[in-house]
Amino acid sequence: DIQMTQSPPSLSASVGDRVNITCRASQSVTTYLNWYQQKSGEAPKLLIYATSSLQSGVPSRFSGSGSGTDFTLTISSLQPEDFAAFYCQQTYSIPPTFGGGTKVEIK
């Protein structure tokens, strides 16, 4: 199985901050890397697929980059509604595996 490691596990940031979350795969997943946002008590929501493609309806302040084993989710200007947990996921091989998550909290 491909192991996905996210960092940091949590971070505190202020509204308007630029936030970067990284995800590292134990082997290459080419560009089969997706990002999800999960607010407390809710189901996960797809934000970005195929490393950098924005899901319909997702604000343009979210972006993704990377390839191979190293990926980044960037929020260019953090908004109050962005405080949540974020998960990366590889769908390059079965089983599809998720990172451990990054919880973004209010500073």
Next chain:
Amino acid sequence: EVQLVESGGGLVQPGGSLRLSCAASGFTLSSYWMHWVRQGPGKGLVWVSRINTDGGSSTYADSVKGRFTISRDNAKNTLYLQMNSLRAEDTAVYYCARDGTVRYSDAFDIWGEGTMVTVSS
């Protein structure tokens, strides 16, 4: 509206069984592979199982292989997860999710709201 709604969760004793359902609406279920994903209390997301469009092929996480069975009834627009020999470590919220196909890099583009399964005596 495209929607997935899970049901069937609850409290069950260790060794017991439960069947989860996931009702799809707003899209043609038979066109999509489907998945189950679970999340233990305070934990991250863990993939459980997937099934192809006609139900003829399925795959499982090692942790549930031989105990869980995924199935679907496309005529009823419903996905199922039969869970047998349940253990305390199966306690989680169970989500069904739609596979967005290669167009979306096989990302899970639609999720249900989840159903809670608690395994405890």
